[in-house]
Amino acid sequence: MEETKVVTGAWELSTFKFNIEGRGLQLMLKHMKDRKLMGIKCHQCGTVYLPGPFYCRKCHIRIDEPAEVSDHGQVMTFTIGYADVRGNPLDEPRIAPIVKLDGCDSWIMGVMQGCAPEDVHVGMRVKVHWAEETTGSLQDMQYFVPE
Amino acid sequence: MRNVGIIGIGYTPVFVSKRKDVSIVEMISEAVDAGLKNTGLAPEDIDAYVFGNMATFEGVNMPHLWATEHMHARGKPIMRFATGGTIGMAAFHGAYYHVASGMADIAMAVTYEKHSEGDAQVGLMGIITPELMAMLSAGIDVTGQSGMGAIGGGSAGGISFQASSYLHRSGAGIEHIDAIAAMERRNAAKNPYAHLKDPEATAEKIAQTPMVSWPIRFGHICPTTDGATVCILASEEKAAKIADKVAWVLGVANCASDATTANLIDSQITDPAEQLPAIMASKKACERAGIEDPKKEIDYVEIYNGFAHQTLMYLEKVGMCEVGEAHKLLEAGELEMNGRCPVNASGGVVSTNSIGTSALNRVTECALQIMGQAGEHQVEKEVHKAMAHGWGGLMQYCTITILGDKPKKL
Numbered sequence: 001m002e003e004t005k006v007v008t009g010a011w012e013l014s015t016f017k018f019n020i021e022g023r024g025l026q027l028m029l030k031h032m033k034d035r036k037l038m039g040i041k042c043h044q045c046g047t048v049y050l051p052g053p054f055y056c057r058k059c060h061i062r063i064d065e066p067a068e069v070s071d072h073g074q075v076m077t078f079t080i081g082y083a084d085v086r087g088n089p090l091d092e093p094r095i096a097p098i099v100k101l102d103g104c105d106s107w108i109m110g111v112m113q114g115c116a117p118e119d120v121h122v123g124m125r126v127k128v129h130w131a132e133e134t135t136g137s138l139q140d141m142q143y144f145v146p147e
Numbered sequence: 148m149r150n151v152g153i154i155g156i157g158y159t160p161v162f163v164s165k166r167k168d169v170s171i172v173e174m175i176s177e178a179v180d181a182g183l184k185n186t187g188l189a190p191e192d193i194d195a196y197v198f199g200n201m202a203t204f205e206g207v208n209m210p211h212l213w214a215t216e217h218m219h220a221r222g223k224p225i226m227r228f229a230t231g232g233t234i235g236m237a238a239f240h241g242a243y244y245h246v247a248s249g250m251a252d253i254a255m256a257v258t259y260e261k262h263s264e265g266d267a268q269v270g271l272m273g274i275i276t277p278e279l280m281a282m283l284s285a286g287i288d289v290t291g292q293s294g295m296g297a298i299g300g301g302s303a304g305g306i307s308f309q310a311s312s313y314l315h316r317s318g319a320g321i322e323h324i325d326a327i328a329a330m331e332r333r334n335a336a337k338n339p340y341a342h343l344k345d346p347e348a349t350a351e352k353i354a355q356t357p358m359v360s361w362p363i364r365f366g367h368i369c370p371t372t373d374g375a376t377v378c379i380l381a382s383e384e385k386a387a388k389i390a391d392k393v394a395w396v397l398g399v400a401n402c403a404s405d406a407t408t409a410n411l412i413d414s415q416i417t418d419p420a421e422q423l424p425a426i427m428a429s430k431k432a433c434e435r436a437g438i439e440d441p442k443k444e445i446d447y448v449e450i451y452n453g454f455a456h457q458t459l460m461y462l463e464k465v466g467m468c469e470v471g472e473a474h475k476l477l478e479a480g481e482l483e484m485n486g487r488c489p490v491n492a493s494g495g496v497v498s499t500n501s502i503g504t505s506a507l508n509r510v511t512e513c514a515l516q517i518m519g520q521a522g523e524h525q526v527e528k529e530v531h532k533a534m535a536h537g538w539g540g541l542m543q544y545c546t547i548t549i550l551g552d553k554p555k556k557l
């Protein structure tokens with residue numbers, strides 16, 4: 001490229017340790033191996049988060065009560081991607097819903113299959129399609145499918 | 148607090164994709180010198196500078212210090228703001244605080260972006276790097292193909308969740324996003340400082356542009372622009388001596404909320420179309436300006452709309468109409484330059500986006516309408532009071548500035 005220069009080398013990015021202490025993300029990943037979704041509930045206001053923060057975002061108090069969340073839920077908003085992050089057209093449009101799982105107050109992002117793009121809508125019922133072999137990774141929750 | 152007025156504005160001669168003829172600091176000096184020329188001020192008249200641009204977009208980390216001499220600021224106080232899309236208005240608020248508090252009599256807000264010399268995608272990634280790095284070890288897929296939290300589509304991807312939610316909750320359709328984008332590109336054709344101009348733009352033409360991430364089409368998205376803007380603010384006493392026309396600052400406010408879709412680790416608890424900060428900041432700024440009902444008292448609005456649906460969505464949030472009403476005002480022609488609720492006669496951010504300047508240009512464009520100096524894009528109705536809105540950060544940060552043709556009664 002005439003207008004840019006590439007400088008080769010390594011840029012050491014931190015892995016940015018988060019104070020999740022076996023709760024939150026780690027708690028969720030651990031249980032995903034058993035196809036379970038474990039969030040954290042605020043003992044004061046009852047809000048359930050997935051993944052769970054170690055403080056309640058509404059009450060600003062420390063929380064640590066595990067709460068299981070359903071792998072069924074509802075589409076709150078969605079988009080259909082026609083291009084990748086670099087702007088190149090995708091072979092197949094990609095449905096990306098944001099879902100509120102039953103028993104959970106926070107929303108999660110994912111992808112959806114088994115549905116035509118024109119049929120996706122806000123309020124649609126969906127469920128998690130789990131990976132055949134689960135390893136305790138965000139990849140265990142492969143995609144959503146219509147309920 | 149004392150009254151503060153806008154006494155002068157300076158733009159670079161053009162806002163275009165690539166300014167290859169000037170460096171970053173040379174481009175900034177063009178706007179600074181235009182501002183001085185327009186007010187008849189000399190560099191020594193400026194008491195303080197507040198600088199703003201998007202951190203990391205050009206890979207220049209201290210542009211305010213590089214530009215010190217190019218804006219004649221050697222030996223003067225300088226502050227820099229970097230609040231995301233709202234930067235321009237944050238810098239304006241900073242300059243306002245200087246003068247309102249009595250720390251300075253005349254302050255200049257200086258903002259720029261030279262997108263052609265940077266990579267905005269890399270800059271945008273910088274806003275979620277810590278979370279992304281932590282989530283990578285948990286198996287997140289940054290190509291957006293599978294798994295929980297799959298990310299794809301850059302900022303257009305993130306914003307399309309907001310647009311989709313807005314459409315569902317307001318009853319508007321994608322055809323309304325096409326129509327507002329077309330209106331603003333037509334308006335831009337009348338603004339010499341706009342970037343994407345199309346006097347013949349129609350909703351049908353916009354509808355033919357490729358879908359990027361439903362419901363956002365290519366024609367709904369802002370360009371990346373090179374440009375700089377300055378705004379000079381003065382105390383009431385100084386303004387009376389210097390300026391024939393003044394746009395008075397009646398109220399300012401800003402408000403933040405959670406990071407919505409950008410919150411990967413602590414989970415997302417907010418609808419990206421909720422935009423509580425816009426509602427709260429508008430209420431606070433109106434209260435400070437002594438405005439009870441913006442629908443009745445505000446004559447003109449400039450909305451920060453990196454994506455075209457935001458004009459309609461934010462008109463509802465800032466209280467210029469009821470929820471679900473903005474697209475009906477659009478259909479009735481009320482948002483046009485000759486309408487009852489004219490918005491973005493400048494062409495908005497969707498037509499011109501040199502990010503550091505974008506939220507400041509909302510203010511300067513309101514000021515031009517109040518001073519009657521907007522030229523070909525001056526709206527038909529008389530503008531006594533105007534509202535400028537800024538949006539950015541991690542989806543949930545908004546700024547508001549209300550201007551008037553008369554100073555506030557103190």
Ligand SMILES: [Zn+2]
Pocket residue numbers: 042043044045046047056057058059060
């Ligand atoms: Zn709580």
